[in-house]
Amino acid sequence: MADYKEIIKACKDxxxxxxxxxxxxxKEYSYIPEEALLEAAKVFKVxxxxxxxxxxxxxxxxxxxxxxxxxxxxxxxxxxxxxxDKVVAALEKELGIKMGQTTADGxxxxxxxxxxxxxxxxxxxxINSTPYGDVTGEKVAAILAEYK
Amino acid sequence: MTKEMPVxxxxxxxxxxxxxxEYIAAGGYQGLQKARQMDRAALLQEVKASGLRGRGGAGFNxxxxxxxxxxxxxxxxxxxxxxxGEPGTYKDRIICQNNAHALLEGxxxxxxxxxxxxxxxxxxxxxxxxxxxxxxxxxSAKESGALGSFDIEVRMGAGAYxxxxxxxxxxxxxxxxxEPRFKPPFPGVEGLWKAPTxxxxxxxxxxxxxxxxxxxxxxxxxxxxxxxxxxIVTLTGDINNRTFFEVPTDITLREVIFDLGGGIPGGKKFKxxxxxxxxxxxxxxxxxDTPIDFDSMGTIGAALGSGAVxxxxxTRDIVDVVARISKFFxxxxxxxxxxxxxxxxxxxxxxxxxxxxxxxxxxxxxxxxLSRVMQKAALCGLGQAAxxxxxxxxxxxRPEYLQKMN
Ligand SMILES: Cc1cc2nc3c(=O)[nH]c(=O)nc-3n(C[C@H](O)[C@H](O)[C@H](O)COP(=O)(O)O)c2cc1C
Ligand code: SF4
Ligand code: FES
Numbered sequence: 001m002a003d004y005k006e007i008i009k010a011c012k013d014x015x016x017x018x019x020x021x022x023x024x025x026x027k028e029y030s031y032i033p034e035e036a037l038l039e040a041a042k043v044f045k046v047x048x049x050x051x052x053x054x055x056x057x058x059x060x061x062x063x064x065x066x067x068x069x070x071x072x073x074x075x076x077x078x079x080x081x082x083x084x085d086k087v088v089a090a091l092e093k094e095l096g097i098k099m100g101q102t103t104a105d106g107x108x109x110x111x112x113x114x115x116x117x118x119x120x121x122x123x124x125x126x127i128n129s130t131p132y133g134d135v136t137g138e139k140v141a142a143i144l145a146e147y148k
Numbered sequence: 149m150t151k152e153m154p155v156x157x158x159x160x161x162x163x164x165x166x167x168x169x170e171y172i173a174a175g176g177y178q179g180l181q182k183a184r185q186m187d188r189a190a191l192l193q194e195v196k197a198s199g200l201r202g203r204g205g206a207g208f209n210x211x212x213x214x215x216x217x218x219x220x221x222x223x224x225x226x227x228x229x230x231x232x233g234e235p236g237t238y239k240d241r242i243i244c245q246n247n248a249h250a251l252l253e254g255x256x257x258x259x260x261x262x263x264x265x266x267x268x269x270x271x272x273x274x275x276x277x278x279x280x281x282x283x284x285x286x287x288s289a290k291e292s293g294a295l296g297s298f299d300i301e302v303r304m305g306a307g308a309y310x311x312x313x314x315x316x317x318x319x320x321x322x323x324x325x326x327e328p329r330f331k332p333p334f335p336g337v338e339g340l341w342k343a344p345t346x347x348x349x350x351x352x353x354x355x356x357x358x359x360x361x362x363x364x365x366x367x368x369x370x371x372x373x374x375x376x377x378x379x380i381v382t383l384t385g386d387i388n389n390r391t392f393f394e395v396p397t398d399i400t401l402r403e404v405i406f407d408l409g410g411g412i413p414g415g416k417k418f419k420x421x422x423x424x425x426x427x428x429x430x431x432x433x434x435x436x437d438t439p440i441d442f443d444s445m446g447t448i449g450a451a452l453g454s455g456a457v458x459x460x461x462x463t464r465d466i467v468d469v470v471a472r473i474s475k476f477f478x479x480x481x482x483x484x485x486x487x488x489x490x491x492x493x494x495x496x497x498x499x500x501x502x503x504x505x506x507x508x509x510x511x512x513x514x515x516x517x518l519s520r521v522m523q524k525a526a527l528c529g530l531g532q533a534a535x536x537x538x539x540x541x542x543x544x545x546r547p548e549y550l551q552k553m554n
Pocket of ligand 1: 201202203204205206207208229230231232233234309310311312313314315347348349350352353528529530
């Protein structure tokens, strides 16, 4: 795993690079470790509060640990009426956790999201940003198998 | 016979979207060449005369917007809005995945008109694969020499709907929380890093090469005279053809839903359609013969917005759908101004109460009052538009609210 210090350094001279740095860190870790956030604050010469304020503003960014694979279920109206709740139920059952939780082995986290722009195939989930469309309760196990 | 009209999507499936060479072989980058040979005033005039208006929701004349940029400023920016956060919308992704160079060319044409050397594309965080595609396309265009000295950088958003608002978007590129700025000054005068900045939607930019090549009057002659050109619509919900179409702007909603969309599955009847994404009004059957253009939609109290079309059949619980939508706005409100921060919270609270069967008629009156306050007093379009699904469904589908109260 690349060191977050290196990642932050690489974005240092990019104007407005703080968010770019967060993206790069999250790509590596699947979340932004607290220490990385403090390091970013130092490098970009903002207060820790500001660095935190930026990271927590964006729902795609997560400060603090979460699972290796982040599963997001779209809850926006088109997916809502296409049966997103059934997909939620199937995922919770398959993984044995509730929405917002992480499996004990640290492999999966379940989150809600708003529209991810794949609305030709509602309901939609994403796993680490890869979209899966026309998801049904029956398809969930096969999709997860790729990540187990 | 109802008309699809592929202009921006005419290359779809025919060329590799990242390859400048294939785009050029299909006639690409000729509009930019032409633009660079024109003097600035003539180019601005050409874009104005085409009647091209913004495809990102506000419908502002593109040439006029560019005209506000003070020429004397040493640095100016061209910014493309690819935040595409409006639920039910994916047309900008489709444009990029099929004809990315038309976007790049359009941005460079804008660069020629305002004499800017630097463009930014702000792409939503949910589209990392589009970011990759665009970076490849930019590299290919640079290598081919087609962009000349005009540079384009791609920046990634991070899941905040409000960052589609142009000043919030600028804040986000600068690396800050994406909170809208007070206007004026407008971005055309003081935008990214305080420099004059033109912000346009992907679809707006992608029209430009075709306008330059075929002429302003060609474009002005397509579709509705006051909002000419084509529009890409994305169909979701209870519709047989859950897909996208590029259509002239004078097509009616009924044609979109029943001809192109193939009508409603399972022989069910139509109940309502929400146009323009989740911030749009719900429209009843009686208004379906309205053309989709910006001004016509305005006459029925609706908005074309992003061109998303969400169809609900007769079995759908409209109060439940609107309750879900009110949750969206509570979540996405940035919290900078009180009418929206507090208003979206209260709207969600009351909608959930009604949806759970615990509401009364007083709640409806309170929702309408809240709507008026938010429309008038919210700082940005998010808070101003958030009540429109509520208000329009109370107007057209009040019995469904009352049903939940017995
Ligand atoms: C809450 C909010 C979200 C918006 N989201 C988008 C968006 O995702 N894409 C977009 O092009 N415009 C969006 N807009 C409109 C922009 O502020 C701006 O008007 C537009 O990018 C200008 O480009 P145009 O003139 O080409 O339409 C949004 C506005 C608001 C208030
Ligand atoms: S209207 Fe809402 S989103 Fe816009 S500035 Fe106010 S609080 Fe933020
Ligand atoms: S509404 Fe779910 S992906 Fe767009």
